Amino acid sequence: MTKLFTTAAAVALMAGTALAQQDTITVGMQLEPPNLDPTGGAAAAIDEVVYANIFEGLTRFGPDGSIQPALASEWEVSEDGTVYTFTLRDGVSFHDGTAMDAEDVVFSLNRARAEDSTNAQKALFAGITEVEAVDPLTVRVTLSEPNGNFPFNMAWGDAVIVAEETIEQAATTPIGTGPFTFTEWVQGDHVTISRNENYWGEAPALATATFKFIADGNAAFAAMMAGDIDVFPVFPAPELVSQFEADPRFTVIEGSTEGETILAMNNAVAPLDDVKVREAISHAINRQEIIDGAMFGYGTPIGTHFAPHNPDYVDLTETSNYDPEAAKALLAEAGAEGLSLRLMLPPPTYARRGGEIIAAQLREVGIETEITNLEWAQWLEQVFTGKDFDLTIVSHTEPADINIYARPDYYFQYDNADFQALIADLAVESDPEARAAMNKEAQETIANDFVNAYLFQLAKVGVANANIEGLWENAPTQANDLTDVRWTE
Structure with a gap:
């Protein structure tokens, strides 16, 4: 009798656990946010936790x-x-x-x-x-x-x-108006949020959500396979995605992002203040080789800082096409042969893997690079804020952000008065046709100035438990909006 009772209790407990799991979710993220205040930090990982979940705006x-x-x-x-x-x-x-x-x-x-x-x-x-x-x-x-x-x-x-x-x-215990409230942040491991029972809108289906930080691609794969992670909206190891495609327990969600991935150049320091040197670096880059080698084929080549899915996008990849002989000639013309540049790499896969490929490509035209791998907080402090770098690789995931090139104090320090005036005019223009023409002129200007080497538009390749619905396919902004996410069974 005791054994039967124990077995029945265990079944009941397991059933209760299964039911409880249907209103909880664990979301994998590669990067941990440096803080949780989206109004006081530049890291995309902040919004990936709090946007539309904890904090809300007017729109x-x-x-x-x-x-x-x-x-x-x-x-x-x-x-x-x-x-x-x-x-x-x-x-x-x-x-x-x-x-x-x-x-x-x-x-x-x-x-x-x-x-x-x-x-x-x-x-x-x-x-x-x-x-x-x-x-x-x-x-x-x-x-x-x-x-x-x-x-x-x-x-x-x-x-x-x-x-x-x-x-x-707000940086450590944020209080907003969103459908979820902040519960805890165990730094180095996870952030947990809980359903806001007093939310002004429709209550979310999820009672709790935990954002688990896993930087290593193999660890992320193991966690998904073990069921420790329910969804990884941006899976950090694209080379492993095919294994999820073959497994009916999972759904692979492929979409687009606003993430222009660039080899950023510090325009204010020699020799990168010379447009010929920047042009040479751009022609030394084989975009498809980076997409294939670092992203396993996921990504769209770009020739300017604009998303290809935007109707105003201009394909300018030929402006900075792969041409190592032209790169060598430009370096000679600029008197900049035998260069050695510092390449600072933040943690994402596209940067670390892409950096090794780019270093090899630059070496072929006579440019040596000294690679330094930085943690995210170090990158923000040294590169983004301190502007202490020559080259870096980063994906700009903010929507429609070509206007950053009108900010001479921005980390890559591009200072063009005509471009600044163009962006100022664009900001006040409401006519769609006029805005489209200005957007195209802006794209052409930065492409012809070779401000940065434009690599590819970051793809959004996610993996989720097949029983989860309501996840964003595309990424119009940097967010893991859980408002409409639910388990189907």
Whole structure:
């Protein structure tokens, strides 16, 4: 009798565990975020945890890249295009129970645009001259000039709404308005979030979600196979994806991203301040060899900093086509033969593997490289902030971000007054045809200036348990939005 009771109890316990697992999920990520405040850090991994899960903005990106209402249910634009009036949703609370209202929007936008702001995308807020709380549920934003892209700007993770009372703790214990609340962060291992039972919108199906950080591709494969990870939205070992395709327990999700992967060059330091040297480096690069060798065929070659799926994209790959003899001639013409350059590589697979391939390609034209592998925090400090590098490889996953080339203080330090004026004109232009022409001119300008060596558009290749639905196929922004994710059985 005791044995029968024990067996029955075990079955019941197993059944209960199986049911419980249907509202929990473990999400694999290659990189751990340096902090959890999307308004105070540049790392994509921050948004991959908190965007649309913990924090929300006035608007948001949908899975198809569309701009959708979020904390603002609607907005109106003045006839001259300089005043946006946002109507906020009623009954929205932060996770600590305090109300979210117009004053929080005023604080968030003023903080982001302040002179001492540490926001990584401060340019999104540069045109704001005034933010007013008309009443608790109405915010008026006045711009210095028309900006048809303003709702798009407000959808970025850098523009989420935060509370003045809790912003100081956002880096480690974030408090937002989203469908999930922060539970814990075990640094070096995982972040766990839990369903917000007081969420203003439709409650998510998931009760808890854990973001598990696994940098090594083989470890990620083992964790998926063992069921320790339920989904890896961007699987770090593309060479192993075919094994998941052959296994009915898994679904392979292949889509596109906004990630322009580039060999960035420090335009402000010699000899890279010479366009002939930058052109030589660009012609030394065999893109397809990098895509095949580092990404196992996943990726689309690009010749400028623009996503190929964008209707305004111009294929400029021939401008910097693979031509090692031309590269050698340009180096000789520039008097820059026998170069040795520092190549700083962050952790992602595309950078580490791609860096080895690029080093070999540069060696063929007479350029030696000193490779230094950096952890993500080191890369952010030394390369992105400190600008202490010659070459680096990174994927820029922010949407429609060619405007970074209009920021001479940005890490690759490209300073072109005509380009800056073009981007300024683009920011205020609302006519679609005129905007398309400006986007094309911008792409051609940076391609012809060989600002960076443009490699490939990062593919989004994910692996998931076959019983999970609601995951994003594409990545219009850097996010693992779990709002609509659920188990089918």
